[in-house]
Amino acid sequence: xxxxxxxxxxxxxxxxxxxxxxxxxxxxxxxxxxxxxxxxxxxxxxxxxxxxxxxxxxxxxxxxxxxxxxxxxxxxxxxxxxxxxxxxxxxxxxxxxxxxxxxxxxxxxxxxxxxxxxxxxxxxxxxxxxxxxxxxxxxxxxxxxxxxxxxxxxxxxxxxxxxxxxxxxxxxxxxxxxxxxxxxxxxxxxxxxxxxxxxxxxxxxxxxxxxxxxxxxxxxxxxxxxxxxxxxxxxxxxxxxxxxxxxxxxxxxxxxxxxxxxxxxxxxxxxxxxxxxxxxxxxxxxxxxxxxxxxxxxxxxxxxxxxxxxxxxxxxxxxxxxxxxxxxx
Ligand code: PBG
Numbered sequence: 001x002x003x004x005x006x007x008x009x010x011x012x013x014x015x016x017x018x019x020x021x022x023x024x025x026x027x028x029x030x031x032x033x034x035x036x037x038x039x040x041x042x043x044x045x046x047x048x049x050x051x052x053x054x055x056x057x058x059x060x061x062x063x064x065x066x067x068x069x070x071x072x073x074x075x076x077x078x079x080x081x082x083x084x085x086x087x088x089x090x091x092x093x094x095x096x097x098x099x100x101x102x103x104x105x106x107x108x109x110x111x112x113x114x115x116x117x118x119x120x121x122x123x124x125x126x127x128x129x130x131x132x133x134x135x136x137x138x139x140x141x142x143x144x145x146x147x148x149x150x151x152x153x154x155x156x157x158x159x160x161x162x163x164x165x166x167x168x169x170x171x172x173x174x175x176x177x178x179x180x181x182x183x184x185x186x187x188x189x190x191x192x193x194x195x196x197x198x199x200x201x202x203x204x205x206x207x208x209x210x211x212x213x214x215x216x217x218x219x220x221x222x223x224x225x226x227x228x229x230x231x232x233x234x235x236x237x238x239x240x241x242x243x244x245x246x247x248x249x250x251x252x253x254x255x256x257x258x259x260x261x262x263x264x265x266x267x268x269x270x271x272x273x274x275x276x277x278x279x280x281x282x283x284x285x286x287x288x289x290x291x292x293x294x295x296x297x298x299x300x301x302x303x304x305x306x307x308x309x310x311x312x313x314x315x316x317x318x319x320x321x322x323x324x325x326x327x328x329x
Contacts, residue, residue: 052287196249256308264311
């Protein structure tokens with residue numbers, strides 16, 4: 001025992017000294033804010049399970065994006081609620097899709113130059129059945145087909161890059177989609193567009209509120225035949241190795257707080273830039289506690305994000321991005 005020579009509390013006495021020795025920091029430029037784009041004009045509809053988050057028509061989304069740029073936020077992650085859904089996810093890959101149209105508007109607005117436009121690449125919001133891939137039916141039985149889905153996903157990524165996406169982020173968890181997307185980008189003049197792959201995405205209850213926000217709940221069954229089993233860490237490492245081998249530029253881990261060990265393991269395994277997605281359910285459960293006065297909003301929000309950074313994430317996708325940027329600013 002070397003007490004009292006070692007007194008760790010010496011470095012905790014004032015905010016000045018605590019700031020000096022702080023090991024982990026949050027920066028607005030390393031935060032990404034998700035936006036849910038919907039048809040219409042002047043639409044700003046609050047998502048009931050996500051207080052403070054909205055479905056926005058493109059004109060309203062432009063205002064929101066300008067606010068984010070002014071706050072120094074690093075980027076937006078774009079999701080679309082199309083006018084119509086079908087079984088080929090047409091709205092995902094057509095040139096005048098909702099996200100493609102928004103991207104063109106964002107890209108022609110100089111106030112948004114500092115804001116990265118990241119397009120989530122998935123089919124579920126555009127499929128009438130709400131699954132992330134094409135369904136093959138055989139009587140009662142159905143399968144989410146891998147390879148035909150990958151073809152559509154790659155086509156979607158190229159279409160989003162054509163419309164101006166700075167980064168494409170596949171979130172479907174089909175096998176082989178990173179390689180297919182890389183090829184589709186390279187053969188359509190987008191050799192410089194990075195792929196941010198949702199490398200390990202678990203089949204999580206914490207996506208519940210998002211499915212209201214993006215109107216993307218599966219109409220039958222669940223996502224467990226393509227998203228990962230929450231019990232599996234080693235399998236997450238295989239997903240990471242596979243996405244790196246296929247050409248991913250950056251990795252995204254999701255959800256964040258219930259999977260901090262996976263983020264840490266990913267950080268130790270590879271040197272790619274690593275993001276983490278603090279998903280809708282993580283946001284909503286904290287908002288619910290804030291509304292009841294059970295948690296202090298500012299402190300709980302900062303602590304949750306610091307834990308994700310400390311686990312090893314370089315950047316964080318979070319519905320708190322604007323609030324945090326305001327606090328840091
Ligand atoms: C689309 C997608 C989902 C999320 C991001 N991309 C939903 C899902 O997989 O069911 C969830 C994000 C969140 O909960 O905030 N596949």
